[in-house]
Amino acid sequence: MNTKVKGYILGAVAAATYGMNPLFTLPLYKEGMNPDSVLFFRYLFAIPILGIMLKARGRSFSLKRKEILPLVILGWLVAISSLTLFQSYNYMEAGIASTILFVYPILVALIMAVAFKEKITLQTVLCIFLALSGIGLLYKGGDGTTLSLVGVGLVMASALSYAIYIVGVNRPILKDVATLKVTFYVLLFGLSLFLVRVDFGQSLHVVDKWYLWGNLIALAIFPTAILGALEPVTAVFFGVTIFGESLTPRLCCGIVLIILAVTFIIAGSNITTHLVRFRKLFPRLPIKKKGH
Known part of the structure; x- marks a missing residue:
């Protein structure tokens, strides 16, 4: 198996694992935990794990003074994104929430166009239309009831916060900071x-x-x-098979439209460079030659 294939497999596994959020979260809600408590422990436990990974890769924990404030802001953005997503699980099915969240790359494209004057192409416009059509199909739940506007608002707030984070983390001031270190401090400040x-x-x-x-x-x-x-496919899979969430042909069409819209916008846009920074999370370690 060549390195490129391994990279695709690892990327797919990493993407799918985010869809496990409902799998581990909903049983905690059932026992009376609220989103704040769940996320407090999630961040608290993740920080030392990332710290160990950072140390194992020989990375320094030190930061330049100019990097601290941007990382604090990014930490709060990620925390807000997590909080609003986890709150939305109380208003709608987790699989639907995770699918709507997936529009964040489109929001990245819009932010780049508005804030940094990047050109909006016809393809971007068509992708936005596809995504909105998909959300429209998801608006009515599997049992015939419409989705909670509060829930949809929370998911869109989560997607927007994450989109702003994606744009911010790729600004020049943090370009030389290792992604693993960025993630460590984002979680630390988000906590x-x-x-x-x-x-x-x-x-x-x-x-x-x-x-x-x-x-x-x-x-x-x-x-x-x-x-x-x-990510949305994984979340829907666990929602249907474990938590009994409904899945109708109309909902399937909505999910497919959103995934297609996001896939096309990533494939045909320069925002791809903003979305692949995580690949540096696991850099190849130097191999010492014998005799050195």
Whole structure:
């Protein structure tokens, strides 16, 4: 198996794991945990894991003064994105929420056009139309009821926050910072938001069953900030097979339209460079030759 094929496989696995968010989160909600408590533990457990990875790769934890404020802002953006997504699970089926979230690359393209004067092509316009058509098909749930406007608003806020993060993390001020270090500090600063929201531990919900701790640890390990084309598919799969969420032909068409729209906009746009930064998360380690 050549390196390129391995890269595609690893990228697909990384993308699919983000769809495991509902798999580990919904059982915690069932036991009375709220999004703030779940995300507090998710970030708390993920930080030392990333720290170990950072140290194992010989990376320094040091930051330049000019890099601190941008990383704080990016941390809050990611935390807001996580919070609004996890809150949306209380208003709609998790698979549908994850699919609507997937419009974030289109929002990246719009931000680049508005803020950085990049040209909006006909292909981008068509992709936006496809995505809106897909969301329109998803608007009415599988049981015939319409989606919660609050839920849709929360997911769109999550997608927008993540899109702004994607644009921000690729600005020149952070271009020389290793992606793994960026992720470490983004989670570290993002944790501060949840620390405040749980009243510095006063309103933190702590689970009392051992297997629920496994869910929290799994949330820290498997789903990461990496999103990809398999993410909504994975979320829908777990939603239907494990949590009994409905899946109709109309919903399938909506999901396919959104995935096609995002795939086309990534394939035919220079925002691809903004979306592949995660590939540097696992750089190839130098191999020492014998005798050196």
